[in-house]
Amino acid sequence: MRSYAQMVSKRFILKRLLLLIPVLLGVGTLVFAVLHLSPGDPARVILGQRASAQEVADLREGLGLNDPIWIQYLRFLWEAAQFEFGESYKIFQGQTVKSVLVDKLPVTIELALYGQIIGITLGIPLGILSAVKQDSVVDHVTRIGALTGISVPIFWSGPLVILLFATYLDWLPTSGRIGATIFLDDTWMPFTFLPEGFSQQLPWFGGPVVISKATEWPLTGMVTIDTLLLQNWEAFISAGQHLLLPSAVIGIYSMALISRMMRSSMLEVVRQDYMRTARAKGQGAKITIMKHGLRNAFIPVVTVIGIQFGTLLGGAVLTETVFGIGGIGVMLVNAIEVSDYNLVQGTVLTFALLFTLVNLGVDITYSYLDPRIQQ
């Protein structure tokens, strides 16, 4: 029985992974078409006002923008299939899109992650509480709070909390991810606990690595994690202070959505026959809700969390702008503005990939919560 379940699950995941291909192809084609059909010449943007028409024409030729559009399209597809998007034209002139993403993605993911953690840890208990104590004061307060959380836009609540906590109270910094004067190392040494002289070669992507006391490992790009890895406590506190407000603003929005979903889903579940049966058999209320109710009520909530995470990635642009965090959202908007084709294409495709992967994760969670979903 168990092996059957495992097999189904593997087939299920494989099927979903294969579905990624048409999704990404569609997104890629769409973004390519939109960019190339919209006005604006990257060559002119790169060279600026001072360049002559001839210089602009030469650069267009150099960038391959004079080739027939289908050749450009095929070239783009071929490169994208290898996760190569060329170099950024303008925003990070000369840097490969891949390395820009390595720099920028963790910034946005970190923010989205904390936002989501706050949303989940507050939203789920509040939703349950609200459902179990339906129509009580707790329920009303939670529901009104959630409604407010959803209705208040980030571009309004953001500046407001900055004004309160940074300007008037002066408790927290105004913007950024870490104190302006704190610079972290690029790498850390994870194996300092190894004895002197120990050296072991291990296989790794792109060639084996030697593991020893002095081995240096790249950092994650997420300031709160990196500062911990580097055991730089002052920097860790600074990073925490900087991320508190933006994560809270995102988190409250997310919490509102999750708690509302949790409440209505829970209300539906507690009215089911099996719940009554469990209670009738003498099981305590708490245990019934936790054991039988929660698991079933989670299914729609997990969907919301999955979609919400994608929205957080994409929608982070507002939060990033308000809190002066140079993440991928702001970068993407700037890149579109200056027709930085390569950067826009690479970023959008990466977003699409992340979004589909998160949702794949959601689907897998479903099949764990309710095995019937696999069928």
Add this chain to the structure above:
Amino acid sequence: MASTDRNVDRRSFLKAAGGAAAATTLAGCGGSPTETATDEPADDDTPAGDDTPTDTPSPTEGGMEPEGTLVFSRGSHSQTLDPQQTTSGEDVKVTNQMYNQLIQFAPGGGGKLEEGLASEWSLEGTTATLTLKEGISFHNGEEFTASDFRATFRRFTDSEYEYYLGDAASGYAGFTLGSWIDSVDDSSDYELTIELTQQYAPFLRNLAMFASSVISEARIEELGSDQAQLGQEYGGAGTGPFQLDTLDNSNERILLTANTEFWGRGPFVAEVIFNTIGENSTRAQSLINGESHIIDGIGAQASQQIQDAGSAELLQKDGINIGYMAMNQANVEPFRSKEVRQAISYAINTEAIVNNIYEGFASQADQPIPPNVLGYNDDLDPYPQDKDQAQTLLEEAGYGDGFSFELATFKNPRGYNPSPIQTAEQVRSDLSDIGIEVTINQQSFGPFLDYTLAGKHDACFLGWYTDNADPDNFYYALLHPQVGEDVLGDSEYMTWDMENINGLNVAAYANREYMTLVEEGQQTYDEAERRSKYEQAGQIAHDDAPWVFIDYAKTLEGMNTEVVDPDTYTLSSIGGPYVNTIQLN
């Protein structure tokens, strides 16, 4: 007026250079910095006031260890650290700390020239000769010699050169050096001879532009086929007061550390951080809180915040720029009539635009160059708003019933036009009063440039921040078709289907008398004669009104009281910011 005595230039330079360290540098190279500098356009014409370097003693005189970390916050992060790959003022703020030019703009912003890596220079006929300073090192330890400049020049413009930057080179390649230089002779280590393609008065000023920053030849060779990489992470290639420590793209910051071997004044701070805070008001708040020491990119609201705070002050200087509305004679027939253009100039209330929309951080323009540039014609005044006069002129021209045109504008604020959409609305409403119907076409700046420089617009807003504070940089760059009779034929305006025309001339202006004066000005080395030519050109442009002259924008900066900068050298309308000249309390 600033002094017309060249020796004063030298004296103020020596003061500016300050202290024993600088004195030794000078003793080493010997000679008067400007003895042979027979051709310094605009140098002696710099008006007094805020923009002139003063004789105030420097905050510290040589010999002190750089101390403290200065945080300079701005609106956007650098796109590249390579002076040859950028067209953005944001990038230049950082490259100017890392690199030097042969000749440089004196701190203070008036556009005076002073010694850079060269101690003496002359321009005669088509030959420029420069004597280079000895004993200056790049951050990578290599000594600076004439061959570094030659390599710099070839990397930028010479497709035959092994290390040619190619596609990555910015539009400044031809504009600054390539179009004017025929050959560079570096056969002597400390003597540069540059042959020009023609007599070209602004040339020495071009050498002071950021795009002429000297890059270490050794570094160029090391980069090999990866020249574009100089813009990312690679330090060590300059001689400037600060060197690159960390380029932190994730957090949009750049950390520079003091170059203790720097040949000039300072640096007095040990570290400079160029930090990015996108929101104007948040940036101002961080200045007030003391998280930032200096900020720029200040709008009306932010300037109010700074003025209200006790911990920071708002500094302002006259900029060297112009904002205008160009009327494209190639596309709109009525614009070919001088009366129509004048009528439009009379109808638009530029005073209201400058005072109400730009909130007083600009002054009304009356000719193509601002007052602090050589050849500014003092006799001219802005067109006053006079709708009756405008109506009369329109009737004289045969357009009494009006006509219609499309006004192209960019959406986001730019220095010379902080509120483009509002400005466009003002134009539309003013012109509708005299029967001219305006439709506004707003675009992002990239597509907008593409649209206007290809001549597709009827009329457009545009503006210009000077590159070298030379009148030629306005008159020739913006209002001259840059082709002769052979191309223009008997057409009284330029069109975009003509060969090799200057696309930046978005008014398609081609007044022959004006063109002759500007061409002569470009080749005239005698300053008085040159000034007179530009004064005449200014008069013609004013009367012809190919543009509606809108404004000369001020340059603003917010500074925390922690910073000691009595001469406000970090606020510069050209060159700089001279972070090397300041210290922290």
